[in-house]
Amino acid sequence: MKKLFILATALCLQTAIAQAEVIVIGNPSVKTTLSQAEVKNLFLGKRLALPDGTKIEVVELAKDSSVREEFHSKFTKKTQSQLNSYWSRLIFTGKGKMPKEVSDSKELINMIASNPEIIGYIDSSEITTDVVVLAK
Amino acid sequence: MTKIFKYSLIASCLLIQPIFSASADSRIDSIIETLDKVKISGYLNLTAGTAKEKEFFPYDNKLNTTSETWGGIQIDFKASDNLDFTLLTKFFAESRPFDDSFGVDLAYLTYKLTDQTKIRAGILRIPLYKDSDYKDMGFAQLWLRTPELIYANDKVQRHTGIEILQDFYVGDGTIQLQAFYGQNEDPRATKQSNSGKTFIIDDIMGLHLTYTLDEHLFKLGATTRTEPGELEDFIYLNAAGQKKLHAMGYWAGDRQTFYSLGYAYDDGEWKVDAETIFEMTDGGKHDNGKYSASVGYRFGAMTPYLMYQYRESLNDNERGPGKHIYQADDGSKSYLYNRKSIQQSIASIGARYDISSNLAFKAQVDRFDKKIGLFNNKMIEADNTLYSVSLQAIF
Numbered sequence: 001m002k003k004l005f006i007l008a009t010a011l012c013l014q015t016a017i018a019q020a021e022v023i024v025i026g027n028p029s030v031k032t033t034l035s036q037a038e039v040k041n042l043f044l045g046k047r048l049a050l051p052d053g054t055k056i057e058v059v060e061l062a063k064d065s066s067v068r069e070e071f072h073s074k075f076t077k078k079t080q081s082q083l084n085s086y087w088s089r090l091i092f093t094g095k096g097k098m099p100k101e102v103s104d105s106k107e108l109i110n111m112i113a114s115n116p117e118i119i120g121y122i123d124s125s126e127i128t129t130d131v132v133v134l135a136k
Numbered sequence: 137m138t139k140i141f142k143y144s145l146i147a148s149c150l151l152i153q154p155i156f157s158a159s160a161d162s163r164i165d166s167i168i169e170t171l172d173k174v175k176i177s178g179y180l181n182l183t184a185g186t187a188k189e190k191e192f193f194p195y196d197n198k199l200n201t202t203s204e205t206w207g208g209i210q211i212d213f214k215a216s217d218n219l220d221f222t223l224l225t226k227f228f229a230e231s232r233p234f235d236d237s238f239g240v241d242l243a244y245l246t247y248k249l250t251d252q253t254k255i256r257a258g259i260l261r262i263p264l265y266k267d268s269d270y271k272d273m274g275f276a277q278l279w280l281r282t283p284e285l286i287y288a289n290d291k292v293q294r295h296t297g298i299e300i301l302q303d304f305y306v307g308d309g310t311i312q313l314q315a316f317y318g319q320n321e322d323p324r325a326t327k328q329s330n331s332g333k334t335f336i337i338d339d340i341m342g343l344h345l346t347y348t349l350d351e352h353l354f355k356l357g358a359t360t361r362t363e364p365g366e367l368e369d370f371i372y373l374n375a376a377g378q379k380k381l382h383a384m385g386y387w388a389g390d391r392q393t394f395y396s397l398g399y400a401y402d403d404g405e406w407k408v409d410a411e412t413i414f415e416m417t418d419g420g421k422h423d424n425g426k427y428s429a430s431v432g433y434r435f436g437a438m439t440p441y442l443m444y445q446y447r448e449s450l451n452d453n454e455r456g457p458g459k460h461i462y463q464a465d466d467g468s469k470s471y472l473y474n475r476k477s478i479q480q481s482i483a484s485i486g487a488r489y490d491i492s493s494n495l496a497f498k499a500q501v502d503r504f505d506k507k508i509g510l511f512n513n514k515m516i517e518a519d520n521t522l523y524s525v526s527l528q529a530i531f
Contacts, residue, residue, distance in 0.1 A: 079493075081494075089270050
């Protein structure tokens with residue numbers, strides 16, 4: 001019985017881990033969804049607005065965040081080292097500025113809930129009704 | 137690093153404040169507000185190299201740790217929502233000819249007209265080729281150094297002028313147009329001339345288009361300027377008292393144009409770069425064709441790569457016996473060329489290892505071959521090998 005319980009718990013945990021994924025979120029006033037290419041363009045500073053023209057500022061999670069690593073692996077296909085290399089080309093030529101960072105997803109959700117011009121990403125398990133999913 | 141600096145400054149202000157009061161609070165808020173508008177960034181290259189034989193660009197057969205060791209500190213100040221000021225200072229372990237060991241590299245204002253349109257004015261980088269904008273920032277590149285046969289041109293690095301950056305959105309891609317006009321002093325001409333003049337090149341201009349789509353980047357550019365001065369500025373008396381013409385006098389006033397076509401691909405694993413350059417000058421100065429290609433593949437933190445670069449003179453039939461001779465009024469003759477053609481190639485193998493997200497170690501071996509064609513159809517051949525290692529960081 002005990003073994004069965006452990007097995008069931010492990011299976012549930014595995015399912016939960018498998019289902020958790022990184023999602024791009026925005027303010028509920030944003031009525032659009034984003035393709036992978038659009039997300040990449042926004043988070044690499046190539047675009048500063050949504051496809052409908054709405055001005056947007058992207059906000060990143062802290063550099064040591066595993067969700068950040070997962071997000072970039074999925075959408076921009078870059079490691080943190082490659083991102084630093086990419087942004088240094090823009091910063092030292094005055095052609096771009098690195099996005100702002102916040103320490104955790106709770107702070108990010110609060111920012112997005114109070115500012116329709118900000119988008120970010122979190123783990124899907126942390127989503128609240130204050131934000132909507134723009135891409136996953 | 138910037139945060140530590142800011143908080144140290146605030147702490148210092150608190151310590152020297154004799155009476156901590158409400159007015160002090162507002163002053164501290166004001167300091168914090170100002171410091172939030174400042175961003176400090178930097179880069180550092182620490183490179184050591186040695187060549188198998190004597191003379192390989194800045195290296196010879198002794199270990200050299202200074203020729204390619206340099207760094208830069210950039211300060212960005214956000215003056216308003218639309219106006220930024222940028223200052224990039226640079227320092228070298230070894231001063232270069234016509235470049236101080238420490239000084240201002242770039243200093244400019246950026247005014248954002250719209251999200252897609254920026255105007256910049258001040259001391260600006262000339263985006264001569266695909267990677268010219270950041271050729272000294274080793275961390276920004278895969279290789280230990282940018283392809284030497286293409287990027288060694290240090291005469292056309294910056295201008296004092298104005299430029300416009302305009303982005304056009306095409307589907308998921310972006311086309312960035314960069315057009316500029318400016319002036320620059322040519323200290324080489326000042327040194328070689330006996331006229332006492334300061335030589336200002338007053339017509340540096342260019343038009344560059346960069347198209348990025350997904351993992352692809354294409355860059356097409358043209359930059360032009362005139363060679364400084366006039367023939368008379370470069371006549372000198374040799375030890376025998378004869379009037380001679382320095383090489384700069386032969387092409388003084390000639391137009392020089394740099395055309396470039398570059399491509400880059402980066403999907404996070406494969407990194408491919410290729411570039412073709414044509415440097416064309418009116419008159420008999422060597423026109424150059426320059427070509428480079430490289431490929432790297434990322435295995436975790438390690439990225440080995442291969443690179444090949446080739447340079448050739450193009451207008452070889454314009455040089456020969458009896459051509460490009462200057463005869464002074466005292467009858468003495470100066471000959472500009474004693475060689476007809478030149479071909480150089482470098483084959484490189486190297487690897488980049490990312491120690492952390494802002495520090496990389498690189499090692500590279502370059503095999504150099506050179507062929508010089510003389511007027512008598514004889515060929516001089518030479519080769520060399522360079523071994524280099526480098527630590528490259530950004531913050």
